[in-house]
Structure formats: structure tokens, C-alpha cells
Amino acid sequence: MRRTLRALPTLLRVGLAEAVAYRAEMLVWLLATNMPLVMLALWSAVAREAPVGRFGQKDFVAYYLAALVVRLLTGAWVVWELTFEIRQGTLAYRLLRPFHPLVAYAAENVAAMPLRLALSLPVALVGLWLTSAEKLTHDPLRLLLFPVAVLGAWLITFLAMALVGTLAFRADSATSLFEIWMGLYALLSGYLVPLELFPPWVSALARWLPFRSMLGFPVELVTGMLTRRQALVEVAIQWGWIAGLLLAVRSAWRAGLRRFAAFGG
Template sequence: MRAASLDTPPPLRSPGTRPAWGAYGRLFTAGFREQAAYRLAMFGGLVANMTFGFLKVAMLFATVRAAGGTVQGYDVGSMSAYIWVSQGMLGSVNLHGRLDFSERIKNGDVAVDFLRPVNVQMATIATEVGKAVFALIPRGLPSVAIGALLVGMTMPTSPTAYVLGLVSLVIGITVSFSTVYLVAVAGFWLIETRGIQILYMVLSGFFAGLFVPIALFPDWLLALAEATPCPSMMMYPIDILTGRTTGGAAYGLVGVQLAWLAGTLLIGHLLTTAGRRKLEVQGG
């Protein structure tokens, strides 16, 4: 047995070729198609979305009514919009912390990934975002539509809110995977990352606004949440799509999302480079 070290990383592209940006688009499409194969799982996810959506309706509507009809600017209609849009995003935003890339690091398959003429980080995120975007079709849109029909909700009338909201939604999905990638890449040093995944799942859902809008947090907890990328994954897209945040403030939220995306991608790149130098794969 011998250990093959990857101290010197291979080039990101073959000599004499253009950067493989088109490959990331194909990986996105491949992820989209892969997720399309799991139709029964998507239906099961939709059922789960609706079940927990109605539970949130019961609890949060009671909170609004107990507060006299509004709480932190949320009335029944806007709270319903928050509930069903957040449930619709649940299948696309990674708040569970799991990524196949962590298993590839653990079993050594990542060595093969490093030999491919694409950036490992960008290839992983492009594939996962493709899967997530498909999930919006069988899980996201029906969740919102059913909630609107059975419960009702207050939504904006301006098309700008929906256009900017969709942009924010895609950025939020990407931020979720670029952040989860940081959890996965810790496997270069820890090997087993399940503990970090569980911690991430607990904290990210809370700070992202999955359970209650972060506007309901006390000031100190709201400041703590906003110091993390979590609101950029879910809460900010919801605020824009539901019309709670409009105008310059909405563009400001998108700017914050882009800043977190750039930051998590940069940290992921640095950790991948350091981890690649450290990686040793046992082989014959």
C-alpha cells in the first residue's frame, strides 16, 4: 500500500483550452434532470410541506390574533404569505447541512474530482443548485398555490417584487449551498462531519426564518441572525417576494445576499485549496 499525496493541485483546465464555464451550465442541467427522476419523493416532500404549513398556520395565526391583529407589521394575510412561501422554499434551500461532497472526501473519491478540468467547488454547487431549482416545480409552486387557495394570503401586485424576488430566491438557494459546502469541506480535517451537519441544521433553520420570521426576534437575537448568511438563504427572498421589503431596501437585501455569496465562495475556495494540499488517499 502507498499513499498518493495531492500536495500539488492539478490545473483547473487542460492546457490550451478555454475555462470550462459551459461545463457548469451542463452540470446545473444534469442536477436538474437528476432530481426530476425522483417524482414520488417530490410528492412526499409536498405532502410534508403542506402538513407542517398548516401547523405553522395554526400557531402563527394564533400569535397574530393574540397580539391584537398585527405583530411586528405582520397581519394574518402577510403572515400566511410568509408561511407558504417559506414552506415552498423548504425543498430547495439546504438547511439540513448534508452534501454528497462530504462523503466523497471521506471515502477518497474527491481525488478523482480534483483530476477533472473543472473547479471542484463550482461544479459541486452548480449540480446542487440545479437539483434545488427543479424542486421548486413539484414542491415549491404547489405549496404556495395550495396555501393561497385554502388559507389565503396577501401578496404584492407589482411585478417588480416578483422579478426581484426570483433573483433573490436563486441567490438565496446558491448561498445555502455555498455555505453547506463549507461544512462539507471541513471533512478534509475532521473526516466525519455529521456533528457539524447537525449543529448547522439546528442553527440555520432558526436564523434563516424557517420557524418564525426573524423580525419577531428580540433585538439582540435579530442582530446575531443578521451577522450570519442564514437570512440571505430564506428570509430575505421571502421579504422581497411577499412585498414586506420594497424599493431601495429590497435592492439592499439583494446586495447583502451577493456579499454573503462572494464571501462563502471565497472561504470555500481557500479551504478547498488548503484541504487539497493536505489530502492523502490510500491506494495500491
């Protein structure tokens, strides 16, 4: 644990340097996260004639800009790195280091955040400020909970990816499984459509799945769609998922590692 803590600043510095080196690639990733803007355009066209549920045009603007920010803040890519390194055998190098490979992945991931944010956050914030600032919550408790919710959302994203990635220890098709996960995420997290607007049984289903905690919950929190009570309950659910995933990743990692044989190298 102490060793990991001591290595962390260096890991973060390396991660940041990597992010700077591949900045063009990152810009492409950022541009590829355009779905909230497309859905925003679509729902604005829908809400132009009459509001949908309790969503007017401005509510949609606030919702999707917040969704964009949360999505960019919670980006992770460990599943691709992990499956690639397991197949290539290069994971062996990471195993030689005196700290857990997943910590290294997480540090690389977090270290890229500042640059991603510097490129994207100003645009979204100015957009929010100009169009629908009044739709954001002003309640200090909910504003305080927002970073917690975003951190939790990132943790769930990262851990779920790590869990699917460890499947590469035993199967080839880990990434196609992840595509299914992403498909479910797109609809059940509130990324494409705010969960409220679904038929009640879908919203109810989404409440029992982790996807809502990954995006819908932080967004609804910051746009003031949740009461304080609901917000606290959701935080509890979210961190419950994190605890469960953490345990699952731990045992899956241990079981998978036993089967790991670095080919070539």
C-alpha cells in the same frame, strides 16, 4: 472556464436523469420539508384571537407559504456528498475531470430543481392564490429582485455547505458542525419564527448574520414587508456574503486538497 461551460449542459442532463431515477427519495425529502406548514398552523392558532405585531392570519399564510417555496428552491446537499466522498476517497474521480468538483456538485444540485419544483410549486402557488394573494407584493422592482434574492439565498446555502464540507479534509465531525449551523439557521433565518417577532436584540443580531439572507430576506421581499430601499440594501448585504463565502471556499478548498489522500479507491 470554456471547458466548464461546454461541460455544463451534459452535467445538468446527468443531474436531471439522477433526480428522475431517485424520485421516491426526493418525494420523501419534499415531505420532510413540512416545518413551514406546522409553524403556519401554530401561528394561525395564535393569530386567531388577535394579530401578532403586524402579522394577521393571512400574513402568516403568505409568509410561511413563501418560506416553503424559498426553502424548496434553495435546497442543497453538497455537505453530505462532499464529506462522504472525501472519506471514501471517491473524490479522486471527480478531481480527475477537467472542471472543478464544486461546479459538478452545483450542477447536480441545480438540475434536480425542475423536478422538485414540479412536485411542490403548484401546491404552494395554489395555496397562496386561494388564501392570501393580496399579501404578495405587486411592485415590479421587488418582484424583479425576488429571483435575484432566491438565487443569492441558494448560493449562500451551497457555499456554506461547501465550506463546512471542506473541513472533512481535516476533521471527522464536519457533519455535526453542520448540524449546529442548521440549528442556528432554523431560528435566525426566520424559518421558524418571522424575525420581526423576536425581541429587538435578536432581530438586530440576525441582521449581522448570513442566515437572514438565506430565507428571511427573500420571503419578506415577496410578501411586501420591505420598502424598496430596505430591499436594495438587503440585496447588497446578501451578495456581500456571497463574495465573502466564495473567497473562503476557494482558499479552504485549496488548503484542504493538499491534505487529501484517496484511501483505497
